[in-house]
Structure formats: C-alpha cells, structure tokens
Amino acid sequence: MSAVPTSDAPMPLVFDRASHWYGDVVAVNDVTCSIDAGITGLLGPNGAGKSTMLQMAAGLLAPSSGTVRVYGESPLDNPSIFRKVALVPEREALPSMLSARAFVEARAVLLGLRDPKLAALRALTTVEMDTVADRTVGGFSKGMRQRTKLAAALVHEPTLLLLDEPFNGLDPRQRLHMMRLLEERARDGTAVLLSSHILEEIEGVASRILVMLSGRLAASGDHRTLRRMMTDRPHTVRIRSTNDRALASALLSSPTVMGVDIDADALMVRTADYTGFAHHVGVVAQRASITLLEVQPTDESLEHVFAYLVAR
Amino acid sequence: MSIAYGRISPWATARVLVQLAWARTFSVTLVVGLIGLLLLPVLFALAFASRGSLSGDPVAFLVQRYDSLVCGLAMPLIALLLGTSAFSAETDDGTLLYLVTTTTPRWWIACVRVMYAAMVTGLLSAFAVWSTGAIAADGSNPEHVTTAFTVAVLFGGATYAALFTALALLTRRALVAGLVYVLFWEGALSRTFPALHYLSVRQWTLAVASSLTDSSEKALQDGPSLTASVIGAVVVVVLSVYVGGRRLQRPRMQR
DSSP states (O other): OOOOOOSSSOOSEEEEEEEEEETTEEEEEEEEEEEOSEEEEEEOOTTSSHHHHHHHHTTSSOOSEEEEEETTBOOTTOGGGGGTEEEEOSOOOOOTTSBHHHHHHHHHHHTTBSOHHHHHHHHHHHTTOGGGTTSBGGGOOHHHHHHHHHHHHHTTOOSEEEEESTTTTOOHHHHHHHHHHHHHHHHTTOEEEEEESOHHHHHTTOSEEEEEETTEEEEEEOHHHHHHHHHSSOEEEEEEESOHHHHHHHHHTSTTEEEEEEOSSOEEEEESOHHHHHHHHHHHHHHTTOOEEEEEESOOSHHHHHHHHHHO | OOOOBOOOOHHHHHHHHHHHHHHHHOOHHHHHHHHHHHHHHHHHHHHHHHTGGGSOOHHHHHHHHIIIIIIIIIHHHHHHHHHHHHHHHHHHHSTTHHHHTSSSOHHHHHHHHHHHHHHHHHHHHHHHHHHHHHHHTTTOOGGGHHHHHHHHHHHHHHHHHHHHHHHHHHOTTHHHHHHHIIIIIIIIIHHHOGGGGGGOHHHHHHHHHHHHOOOOOGGGTSSOOHHHHHHHHHHHHHHHHHHHHHHHHSOOOOO
C-alpha cells in the first residue's frame, strides 16, 4: 500500500482515510492509497466497494469521512477535473437511438473539445469501432458497447482513467486489444485504475493490485506477491475415495498435510501447500492402492481468498 | 497528439443535450399519449361546432375547455411526460453519468433540459389552444380569448416543465409524484381552497390569460393577481434550475 505522498507534485489520485456509507451500510471503510501513472487493478468480490471507490474518485459521491484528491484538488462540485479524468461505468446502457459516432461526439462537445468530430473519430479508431461508428448502439453486442464506452472515455485523452469492470463482455481478442490499449496509455503517463472481481483479468495488465474486501483495503502489491499470498494460504480439500480411513492415515505422513478430519462420507484435509499437496495426494493414493473418487477444494471462492488476506 | 480545448459553447452543448433528451424521450407510447391529450379539446370543439347556432356562447365554451382540458389536463401532463422522461430514464439506466462526467456546468445541463421540456410543452399546448379556438369560434378570436390562452399556456407550460424536470432528479418516482401533484394539488385542493390559488401553476396560468382577454368568465376572475403569478412562476423556474444543477453535482445513481 502506498503511503499518501508528501511531495509537491500532485498525484493523480489519493484516498486519505476515505470512507463512504449508504445509510447503515459501510461501502468503503477507511481506505488510504494513492494511484500513480501506470495501471493499478482494484480487485475484490462483488459488493467490496470498488464502484464506490471509483465514483468517489470522480466526485460523484462525497466521502462520508476522509478525503479524496484528484491532482491535488477535491473532485467534488468541480467539473473542471473532467478535463483530466474519465470514468467508464460498469453498466452497459447507452442511448440506444444514437450512433456510436453521435454518442462519442456528444461527449466531445460536452467536454468542450475544439474539434469534436476529429476527436470522436480518433477515439473510435483507437478502439476499432470506426468501421461501425454510424450504426446505432441499440444493436451493438456487449463487447461493442464496452468499446464504445471506452471511446467516449478516451475522446479527450484523459490522464486519469477510471474503469469499472472494463473486460465484461469482451471476447479474448477484444480483451487482449483493450489490455494493449491500456498498456500503451499507461506508458504515455496515464494513470489507469481498473476494477475487476477476477484476478486473472487484471494480473496480466496491472503493475499493482489493490485488494478490496467488505469496503476495506485488504492487501496491495504486484500480482506475483498477491498470487503467492493466495496460493500459499491454508486450503481445505474434500476427498472421497474407496478407502477414506486408509487414505487419511497415509496422508498424515505427508509433509504437505497439516491435519485430516474424517467425515461421514469424505475426508477434510488441511494443507498449507496446495500445489505440493495436489501432486502428492495422487502418489499416496496410488501407493496405497486407493482410488480417488473426488478431490475438491472447499474454499476456492474469491470471498474465501479475500477473507484469508484480511485475516492475515 | 494532444487534445485542444475550446470554450464550452452554450449553443453546441444545448444542441447535444436536447439531442440526448429527445433520444430518451421519443417513443411510440409517448407520441400516442401526446396525440390523445391534444385531441381531447379538439374533439370537444368539433362537437361544439357541429351543433351550429344551438351551441351557445363560444367564449364561455372556450374558457371552460381551455381551463379544464388544456390548463388542467393536457398542459401539465405533457410537461410531466417531457420533463421527467429524459432524466428519469438516464438515472435508471446509468447513462446520466455520461452527462455529469463532463466539464459542462451542471446548472446549464438542468437549464437546457428545462428549456427543452418548456418549449415542446408550450408549443403543443398552444397548438391545442389554437386549433380548439379555430374550430369552435370558426376562425375568429372572440374577446381575444384564444390569443390570451395561447400566451398563458406558453407561460404555464414553462413553469410546469421546470417543476417536473427538477422532480425527475429528486425522486425515483417522478412520474407518480407528478401525477399526484397534478390530480390532487392542482385538480382538487387548489380549486377547493382559494388560499391555495397562490401556490397553483394552473391558477397562475389562468391569471395570465385573464390579463389578456376581455372575457369576464368566472374561471378567469378567481385567481391570483398577474404580478403574484409571474413572481411565483419565476421563483419556480429559477429554483428548479438551481436544485436540478445542485442535484447533478452528485446525482442519484442506481447501484
């Protein structure tokens, strides 16, 4: 987690003990972090507070406590920040009667660009939508809508780009294209903050990842650090076999196993080294002439992973 | 290549905001609803005209129909449909975000949407007034009643449009709230209790019409003064733009 910067040069985005609650529900809880140039991933399960973070960054929500600064300024009641900032929302709705070109041009006009037509064409070309730009967005696929939204965000070449689940609905080729696009912008000095609930989506593109859980910033680091944290954590694996008791006894001698519980119809094995265990269990079963009927990790959901990270 | 910014052009942004509002407003249901509302006074006028000399006083007929069918029904409902539809739809599906994440001043966005709804409401209501008058009075303009109501509905339509545009940003159920307002406040309460005339857009509209016609029909005699009506309408319009602009600073987003 980055400390809040103290140098004179304003960071693109700084959250300082920022919280936001909707009535009794705490959506973001005491988050301190800063976003610099490059791609930062905001990872967390649904309801973790990612969208609230992005909306606070765009000044659409006021922090209930703490502060949010965009290039040193409060984004609240400050439309001028949108010369530098763009937000791509998660929802895919667009004005269905307009063509992609008309929609992106409308954004360019509302942003006060001198040549809205040229800016719109450039943005649409960047996201490879120039050939279908005159079709109405009502007939677009999910992926085309995502790219139109991105074009609308890129039309004024913002230096802080906030993207909420931008890979939703994209096929692998489009996803790769968007990743390349974001990497190019990051290389040009744009600060990109993108949210996702899927680690694989952002670990390939984000140089730094912030993990959110229940409104809190649970962990941060590069994807290797987070991947290691996630795979090296204790796992519980449910195993059914042709001889559970014999298998339990054989597994207890394995260095990868921390403990075994025997349930009515399965073994519950705890391990700190999931990769090693996954390899070892097959060997042990084969040596003891036991057939494995089922090997199922019980806590692979993202919520379990994040819960572990928070509890560390 | 870097992007060149110009000044925010009021005309260009207004054109885009109207274009987006129209894209959200237009639907077959809306057009059918508007035609129905506009046809109602016209049908009454046709019935009146078909009875020839048995019909009675055209001024009395026109004032009654303008009061009940145009000022009391068509004009507020058209303003309600046009004032709430764009912002309500944009709030519901989240596309409002594309307006409020721009450098265009929020008060201007609210102001343009009010002007759009006001203009269309005023023109459609004026058309209803004019066509009803032309049919019932056989092309004449007795006691300037048609002219008076044409001006009055432009005034009243703008006031209603401002009120309902702001309402769309304040509540998720703007259409229902607006209907309740039109039917109970304007239709029942303000007509029953004379003290509430000063808080009724319909009565303000009648006051404007009353000041421009020589007719002494009862419906035109009970309302507030012209000065009070104009001040009331100006306050409503300015307050609606202000509240709408403030609301757009931190809009209500569906999560």
